Amino acid sequence: MSEDVRETPPRPQQLGRGTLLEMGLRANLLQAAWNFERQQGLGWAFALAPALRALYPARETRLERLAEHTAYFNTQPTLASFALGAAARVEEQRALGTGGDAASMARLKSVLGSTFAALGDRLFWFSLRPFAAAVGVLVAMTHPSHGWGALALWLVYALPHLTMRFGGVAWGYAAGPAVLSGAFRDRLEAAVRWMALLGCVVLGVALAWALAPGGEPRPIAVQCALAVGLGVGLLSAQRARPSPTRWALAFGLVGVVLAWRFHG
């Protein structure tokens, strides 16, 4: 900390709703400058800036803190809001002189980042995102001349995503580093389990509809193609590579070649 700041100690204040809301808004740009070196570091500093502005009236200290926060950070982007709130609480204590130093803040960011990544990847990437896609595809297949499928997909994902993104900052700020308590984890784990079960139901209904849309069974060749796709898909899903897109591209190329060979 520089000499002039020591002479005029900052006067930290409780962060208001406006500041927390601005942090939530800025969290939408958490991954704007995502890169391999610092990953979300720049976006993290950008989202935390309103809190630092309120907590550190001395410009020099504020810039020092901002530069510090541009270092490496990465987590699941929705749950990053909780980490932002918790970090703002610790910065508040730090501004009062009771919250540790740069190294302890870096350790806290590392713990928050890895824990929220482990929880958030399962909740959002492995559960909610496929679930929203399954719901959207089912609705789009049953209502092929409307945009309800897209709306369903967007609402199923965006409502919890945006609620956590904006509400998470205030939640994390209120709880501080204790935001990772057992109760919070248990709720997220339960959500993951329920979404997996509901996802199985939605996929079952979607497949039944694909086999007999509107109660009219599709031609046997189409049903066979669906079954072959399902079988190859289940086998290929056991290995990460080649990616599903490469498999699908290979199917497409083979299909086009066969069409040329046998059609007309």
Added chain:
Amino acid sequence: MKGPWLGTLVVGGLAALDGTPMAQTLASQPLVTATILGALWGDWSTALGVGVVLQILAASTLPIGARTPEDYSVGGVVGAGVALTIAAGAPFEHVRQAASLAGVLAGMVAATIGVPLLRAQRRWNEGLARWCEQSLREGREGALAQSQGAAVALAFAIGLAATAVWLALAHWGSSFVEHESLRLAGAWHLLQPLWLGFGFAQLLHAFVQRRLERAGVFAAALVGAWLVIVAGAP
């Protein structure tokens, strides 16, 4: 005709933003962008045909950790855009089906080519982040907002440019697709269910996670829904 074309370019840029740099609300998912483009071009059936297939494949492509996944944000817009460009004004159903096949293939190729593009963008952002930290230490507080703005503008420009290139290719190749539409439509009839089945399996694997009770729930839902759908049909 220029309106839908320009609209598709803008949707391509916006989808590239929602995909990773901004908001991540899934508004960039192929089903959503295809629906928007379907409304823009006035052709729901072609847009949704492409959108559903690309969506089911995009759902099994996950942006975990530092992995650079296939870029289905731009791929979805390219797929629907290419199909709609080819199908625009086509009087026959088989031409629209051929256009759907071309659209899905173009979407998957665009999503795959998007990986090195995203990596280049992310490497460029590394320089931006270093410049930002240096500027902050030198006392320029506005550097943070400038860096974020530059990264957002770059992502939008890449999405828009990639969409423009693919639409130009579609415009150029549309006569070939129309000429070969009978063969391509035949392929579409089998490839669409094959892709759907493949995508369903990927999602099923994500949900079941080798748990017997979940597989049982899926089987019960499949049989139950099939009975209700078939028995309930007029």
